Amino acid sequence: MSVYAGRPASSLKFRNILYTKGNYRATVTINRPEVHNALNLGTLRDLAAAFEDASWDDKVAVVVLTGAGSKAFCTGADVSEWAKDFMDRPSDFYKWMGVFIETFERLRNIGKPTIARINGMVVGGGNELQMSCDLAVAAQDTFIRHVGVARGSVPAAGATQWLPLIIGDRRAREMLLLCEEIPAAKALEWGLVNRVVPRKNLDKTVTELVEKLIDKLPECTRYTKQQLNFWRDFSWGITVGHARDWLTIHTGSDEVKEGIRAFVEKRPVDYRKLRRSKESGRS
Numbered sequence: 001m002s003v004y005a006g007r008p009a010s011s012l013k014f015r016n017i018l019y020t021k022g023n024y025r026a027t028v029t030i031n032r033p034e035v036h037n038a039l040n041l042g043t044l045r046d047l048a049a050a051f052e053d054a055s056w057d058d059k060v061a062v063v064v065l066t067g068a069g070s071k072a073f074c075t076g077a078d079v080s081e082w083a084k085d086f087m088d089r090p091s092d093f094y095k096w097m098g099v100f101i102e103t104f105e106r107l108r109n110i111g112k113p114t115i116a117r118i119n120g121m122v123v124g125g126g127n128e129l130q131m132s133c134d135l136a137v138a139a140q141d142t143f144i145r146h147v148g149v150a151r152g153s154v155p156a157a158g159a160t161q162w163l164p165l166i167i168g169d170r171r172a173r174e175m176l177l178l179c180e181e182i183p184a185a186k187a188l189e190w191g192l193v194n195r196v197v198p199r200k201n202l203d204k205t206v207t208e209l210v211e212k213l214i215d216k217l218p219e220c221t222r223y224t225k226q227q228l229n230f231w232r233d234f235s236w237g238i239t240v241g242h243a244r245d246w247l248t249i250h251t252g253s254d255e256v257k258e259g260i261r262a263f264v265e266k267r268p269v270d271y272r273k274l275r276r277s278k279e280s281g282r283s
Contacts, residue, residue, distance in 0.1 A: 006057020012050070016043040018068065019050045024061035024214045026054040033069035038078035039125055041096055044103045051106040061214045063110060064206060065133055066117035067126075070199070073116070073142070076124025079151075079263045082251075087260060090252035097157075097244045100125075104158065107132045108229060111222045113213045117206045118142050118184075118193065128158035131166065134225060135209060136193040139202045143181040144192060150179040151269065152259025157243040161235035167192050 009021045018029040028050045030037040054060045067073040077100075086093045107114065107129070116130035118138035123145050130136050130144075146159055163172035167190040175182060188196045197205045213221070250256060255274060262269040 004056055006053050006060060009053075012053060014046045014050065016040070017046045017050060019053075021054075021057065021060060024059065025064060025210050026050075026057070026060045026062070027064045027066065028054070029066050029068050030074055031068045033067070033071065035078060035080070036072035036075040036121065036123075037067035037069075037126070038075050038080075039100070040078040040081045041099060043078075044096075044099045048099070048103040048106050051103070051110055055106070055110045055112065061112060061218065062210045063112055063114045064117050064210065065107070065114060065129065066119055070120055072120040072126070073118045073122045074126030074129050075121060076126050076128075079260060082256075083260050083264050086251050087257060090248055093251045094244060094248040097247060100157075101240055101244065104128065104132055108232065109226075111225070112218075113216075113221060113225065115206055115209055115213075116193075117202065118144075119199075119202060121145070123147060125158070128162070130193075131158065131162045134228075137195040137197065137202065137206050137209065138184040138187065138193045139199040140184050140196050141199060142184045144175075144184075144187050145179065145181045146176050147179050149177060150259075151263065152253075152256040157240060157247065158236065160243075161239055162232055165231055165235070166190075 006021070009019050009026075012019055014031075016030070016032055018027075018031045020027045028047065030039075030043060030047070032038060032040075032043060051063075054063045081096075082093075086096070113135070114133040116133040116136040118130060118136055120139070120142055121144075122130055122142065124147060127144050127146060159172075159176060163175060167175075171190055174180075182190070182192070184193065184196045187193045195205055195209075254277065258274055259269055
């Protein structure tokens with residue numbers, strides 16, 4: 001077997017994802033339902049390896065990305081990892097962010113059409129994952145949300161570049177500044193997803209799209225995808241390095257500490273206390 005060929009899915013041992021291949025389809029499932037399929041370092045590395053394999057496997061025509069269970073597609077960065085690893089060592093976030101960037105770039109540049117199967121809530125980096133896919137199908141009882149400016153965790157690295165391109169500037173600002181849930185029906189109206197269906201029809205609809213994509217010319221499809229990626233790649237390429245550095249520095253800030261502590265302690269963020277401390281010059 002050529003070193004550049006894909007490997008049998010069963011030979012790839014993953015801890016945080018499920019990976020299957022067959023009938024020209026690869027399915028990558030984030031398998032951390034106990035934490036709403038949040039992204040820790042291990043999950044990002046598993047995803048990157050699966051995306052590489054699917055890209056290299058000529059028997060794979062379409063890649064489907066989803067989350068385990070029915071509650072969440074993906075809820076972005078794992079806040080418990082932030083609390084454990086980054087609060088006291090913000091410089092380690094720079095390393096994590098490097099893996100995050102590489103994983104997302106592998107997905108966007110996989111060379112094959114990709115479909116996000118949205119089976120539950122989509123938050124933060126989860127939305128950036130689904131936007132990195134070419135198409136998205138959502139169960140009608142799901143929603144999409146960003147919480148960066150409300151929680152103090154990663155303010156959207158990806159969404160700030162791509163949301164204005166996909167849904168327009170005003171809607172992007174509404175999502176990122178208000179941090180409100182966008183129900184699936186509104187996401188469809190805005191063009192953030194391609195299909196919204198009853199949950200019982202989710203798999204059927206995804207499979208229909210997979211079959212349609214299989215019956216297309218692979219090299220023409222790859223080049224079309226490459227050209228379609230231009231504006232996303234352009235905006236990402238000139239900003240993500242800056243975001244990586246700024247976010248690394250900001251990880252040790254009072255805002256992030258309060259947001260993470262509030263999450264761990266299961267309480268609201270005390271926004272007014274933070275504002276008062278800034279007014280008094282104590283921050």
